[in-house]
Amino acid sequence: MKRSLPQLAVNGALILIAGLTLFPLLWMASVSLMPPGAASSYPPPMWPAHPTLENYHELFSHGQMGRRFLNSLGIATAATLLSLTFNVSAGYAFAKLQFPGRARIQRLMVGALVIPAQVAMLPLFLMLKTMGLVNTLAGVLVPWLAGVFSIFLVRQHAATVPDEILEAARLDGAGEIRIFLQIVVPLLTPILATLAVFTFLGAWNDFMWPLIMLNDGHLYTLPVALASLSREHVQDTEMMMAGSVVTVLPVLILFLVLQRFYFQGTTSGAVKG
Amino acid sequence: MTPARAGILLAAPALCVIAVFFFIPVAIALALSVTDFDIYALADIANLRFVGLRNYIDLLSTPLFWQALGNTLYFASVGVPLSIGASLGAALLLNSRLAWARGFFRTALFAPVVTTLVAVAIIWRYLLHTRYGLINYGLSRLGFAPVDWLGDPHIAMPAIILFTVWKSFGYNMVIFLAALQGIPETLNEAASLDGAGAWARFRHVTLPMLGPTLLLVSILTIAGFFQLFAEPYVMTQGGPAQSTVSVLYFMYEMGFKWWNLGTASAVAFVLFLMMFAVTLVQMAVARKVAPP
Numbered sequence: 001m002k003r004s005l006p007q008l009a010v011n012g013a014l015i016l017i018a019g020l021t022l023f024p025l026l027w028m029a030s031v032s033l034m035p036p037g038a039a040s041s042y043p044p045p046m047w048p049a050h051p052t053l054e055n056y057h058e059l060f061s062h063g064q065m066g067r068r069f070l071n072s073l074g075i076a077t078a079a080t081l082l083s084l085t086f087n088v089s090a091g092y093a094f095a096k097l098q099f100p101g102r103a104r105i106q107r108l109m110v111g112a113l114v115i116p117a118q119v120a121m122l123p124l125f126l127m128l129k130t131m132g133l134v135n136t137l138a139g140v141l142v143p144w145l146a147g148v149f150s151i152f153l154v155r156q157h158a159a160t161v162p163d164e165i166l167e168a169a170r171l172d173g174a175g176e177i178r179i180f181l182q183i184v185v186p187l188l189t190p191i192l193a194t195l196a197v198f199t200f201l202g203a204w205n206d207f208m209w210p211l212i213m214l215n216d217g218h219l220y221t222l223p224v225a226l227a228s229l230s231r232e233h234v235q236d237t238e239m240m241m242a243g244s245v246v247t248v249l250p251v252l253i254l255f256l257v258l259q260r261f262y263f264q265g266t267t268s269g270a271v272k273g
Numbered sequence: 274m275t276p277a278r279a280g281i282l283l284a285a286p287a288l289c290v291i292a293v294f295f296f297i298p299v300a301i302a303l304a305l306s307v308t309d310f311d312i313y314a315l316a317d318i319a320n321l322r323f324v325g326l327r328n329y330i331d332l333l334s335t336p337l338f339w340q341a342l343g344n345t346l347y348f349a350s351v352g353v354p355l356s357i358g359a360s361l362g363a364a365l366l367l368n369s370r371l372a373w374a375r376g377f378f379r380t381a382l383f384a385p386v387v388t389t390l391v392a393v394a395i396i397w398r399y400l401l402h403t404r405y406g407l408i409n410y411g412l413s414r415l416g417f418a419p420v421d422w423l424g425d426p427h428i429a430m431p432a433i434i435l436f437t438v439w440k441s442f443g444y445n446m447v448i449f450l451a452a453l454q455g456i457p458e459t460l461n462e463a464a465s466l467d468g469a470g471a472w473a474r475f476r477h478v479t480l481p482m483l484g485p486t487l488l489l490v491s492i493l494t495i496a497g498f499f500q501l502f503a504e505p506y507v508m509t510q511g512g513p514a515q516s517t518v519s520v521l522y523f524m525y526e527m528g529f530k531w532w533n534l535g536t537a538s539a540v541a542f543v544l545f546l547m548m549f550a551v552t553l554v555q556m557a558v559a560r561k562v563a564p565p
Contacts, residue, residue: 004371006371007371010366010369010371010372011371011372011373013366014366014367014372014373014378014382017363017366017378017382018377018378018381018382020439021381021382021384021385021439021443022381022384024385024393024396024397024400024439025384025385025388025393025396027396027400027407028392028396031399039399039405040404040405041405042404042405042410043410044405044406044407044410085286086286086287086290087287089283089284089286089287090283090284090286090287090288092283093279093280093281093283093284094284096276097276097277097279097280097283097284098276098277098280099276099277099278099280099281099284100277100281102280102284105284105288109291112291112295112296114545114548114549114552115295115299115545116496116499116500116541116544116545116548117295118500118521118524118541118544119298119299119302119538119541119542119544119545120294120295120298120299120302121298121528121541122298122302122305122528122534122537122538122541123297123298123299123301123302123305123538124294124298125528125529126301126534127294127297127298127301142294143294145287145290145294146286146287146288146290146291147291148291151287175274176274176275176276176278176279177274177279177282180279180283201387204389205387205388205389205390207390207391207502207503207506208502208503208521208525211506212525212529222389222392223389223390223391223392223503224391226389226391226392226395227391227503227506227507230395230398230507231510237399237405240395240399241395241396241399243392243395244389244392244393244395244396247389247391247392248388248389248392248393251387251388251389252384252387252388255384255387256380259380259383262387263447266444266447266448266451
């Protein structure tokens with residue numbers, strides 16, 4: 001392979017940037033394996049001299065980390081399933097089924113896109129409080145039920161389903177719901193995967209809403225637990241890094257496995273990161 | 274069942290949820306912002322009083338609100354250009370025919386985007402540690418004095434900006450990359466034949482072709498930067514000297530620490546108006562620069 005100067009410059013720059021993006025993550029993993037106190041020395045150690053799982057053990061045995069991991073997993077999974085159920089059917093209806101008021105509702109929803117979600121947070125808190133859902137995992141799930149971005153993402157892809165297929169099925173006597181479930185949903189599988197990955201990562205990483213909703217430590221999701229730990233245990237670098245690994249690793253693995261679907265979502269430009 | 278009926282049946286659940294859990298709360302937020310809803314009203318709604326625009330007027334004479342506004346604008350006006358610049362630069366490198374392992378680099382550069390903000394903010398808090406942090410260690414090796422990254426009111430916000438650019442540039446990078454790949458190769462070749470150098474090609478071919486993407490990306494990025502919250506919550510708790518209190522952080526403390534939900538709702542609407550105004554300005558500028 002011929003190596004020119006511009007080629008070395010381009011790849012050198014890429015290697016440098018990749019180093020900058022990956023280093024903090026690798027450092028996190030390395031410090032999480034150090035015994036308590038080892039990271040607070042000068043010069044800062046890069047590798048654990050004596051790797052240990054002590055921090056993880058401490059987090060899971062005394063820090064309720066297992067419970068919180070399950071909270072996060074449960075919320076992200078439920079958010080994904082609910083969001084798929086609500087948004088896929090609505091997205092298909094907006095793309096292919098003419099019903100009265102459709103255009104007007106669609107305009108209203110585009111308008112809603114400019115309103116930041118935080119505007120709704122305070123009243124939503126009060127509403128859920130009267131419903132007895134504050135300080136419950138169900139309350140954390142509420143904003144994930146249906147979303148305008150997700151509906152538009154599905155709509156954009158459902159619009160590409162050929163009308164002839166739907167008409168042929170109708171002529172064959174298939175009902176509308178059967179057409180949706182047996183013909184449309186299978187055709188939309190790739191975008192459903194995209195929506196699922198986005199929702200799962202979004203719900204797993206979400207911070208502000210669960211922070212508002214949850215008071216009891218045993219209901220905390222991982223990000224809320226981590227933020228509260230980091231305020232109590234400022235000095236325990238190694239344990240905080242272990243907590244960060246437990247929080248970040250699942251989504252990082254999920255992303256690595258399903259990145260094809262993830263990138264499909266970012267480039268269709270209709271989904272908020 | 275007719276298609277119209279099926280349409281209503283399939284759309285109704287999502288629309289009801291959005292109406293009940295988004296549109297109604299937004300309307301209530303507007304109503305709350307003209308009341309004195311506080312901890313007494315939370316205990317007994319009979320204590321609620323209509324106060325007109327007093328919350329908004331009071332905000333204007335609250336120094337911390339102005340500081341939060343200033344901090345947020347500072348964060349966005351420095352952070353957004355840096356972030357978009359980094360995204361575009363990285364996308365150009367990745368799109369270069371000279372790049373070796375594109376797939377690997379794309380994934381590596383994108384990785385911070387999918388990580389949990391709270392977790393990586395904690396990592397960065399330790400990287401930025403004044404005594405034991407690796408960043409200060411690196412600086413000391415280069416002969417610089419240690420920097421009190423998160424403890425100096427003048428440096429805490431730049432440190433948070435640095436972290437946010439690291440966390441977020443990958444997202445727009447992928448969008449730019451897709452746009453760059455949509456630019457026909459022939460355009461660049463034609464410009465080359467006309468004697469255009471790399472910079473001229475970038476300036477007169479690539480950049481104009483990226484126009485619509487640039488507009489979309491900058492609107493979404495500014496909106497995202499205006500929603501600064503978790504970074505100060507985890508890294509600085511709004512300090513030092515309130516130099517990292519953002520509008521949303523202020524709203525959170527007002528609403529959920531002091532239970533002044535009326536005032537907090539007013540803050541939420543100010544944030545909304547800011548974002549809306551920026552979007553309008555950008556659309557207007559875009560129309561002027563490149564009429565449709």
